[in-house]
């Protein structure tokens with residue numbers, strides 16, 4: 548079901564080429580080498596059905612969005628001037644904590660559970676054929692030869708060790724995160740206190756349609772990604788800029804964790820935030836789209852650094868390799884002169900940096 552990305556225990560060239568080595572669990576690969584399973588197809592069909600239903604009869608979804616919008620306008624929290632940056636920071640905390648829980652053991656036990664399912668349901672039921680067949684063979688061999696069965700199969704050891712090492716957060720990192728949060732929030736809070744403007748901006752703004760929110764979020768991601776691509780290339784092209792601004796994000800090459808998302812210099816943190824704000828302003832996004840964009844982009848950023856490849860992730864659900872995902876961004880952390888775009892693959896394809 549899940550494919551753990553390259554874990555640094557062998558040369559990158561072997562990644563995905565030898566499923567019996569540690570950490571490289573190959574699922575039932577579908578088109579374009581994507582991790583496509585029944586789950587992927589279920590999500591694809593659900594999304595297409597939702598889109599068709601919405602085009603046919605938009606009133607239900609639009610009514611839901613209209614209600615949400617009225618509730619928000621009544622909420623003093625939403626009307627708070629610093630609502631947007633606070634949502635962004637809380638989203639980082641929430642998603643990074645969720646991925647941390649995932650790294651700290653759930654991943655290991657998930658694979659064990661999948662192997663039990665594989666044994667009960669038969670070959671191909673989980674998409675972890677290579678791992679589970681190897682585990683079952685090994686267990687059978689050891690049982691026959693009278694050896695005591697190991698609790699952790701060898702196939703999982705390197706991944707298990709590597710991720711547990713990285714999952715434990717050193718105290719110094721907490722201080723770094725607190726510093727980043729303060730450097731981001733304090734200037735924004737001060738500015739919002741000095742120049743309160745949210746009430747004025749939201750006065751008389753009507754509810755958006757569901758379609759408008761979806762379109763604006765996708766367009767904002769596309770524009771953000773385009774600007775970021777060139778900014779990212781610039782950071783890698785100049786040795787001094789790279790050292791001062793971007794090197795901290797490349798501190799770990801593999802395995803990377805969701806915490807890499809906020810392992811940023813203050814300059815990069817601010818430039819990234821400014822790119823987001825400029826994008827939303829240039830596109831005249833509705834306030835509800837802005838809020839949705841902030842949560843979506845934070846999730847996608849943490850997913851990019853999670854080190855896993857699940858069938859439900861956008862890069863597997865959206866066909867034709869249009870979306871990057873953790874596999875491609877992991878490649879950028881190992882090979883920093885490739886794969887500069889964050890979310891979409893077109894700039895790297897057009898400019899031969901894929």
Ligand SMILES: [Zn+2]
Nearest residue numbers: 796807852876
């Ligand atoms: Zn990164």
Ligand SMILES: [Zn+2]
Nearest residue numbers: 779783793883
């Ligand atoms: Zn980079």
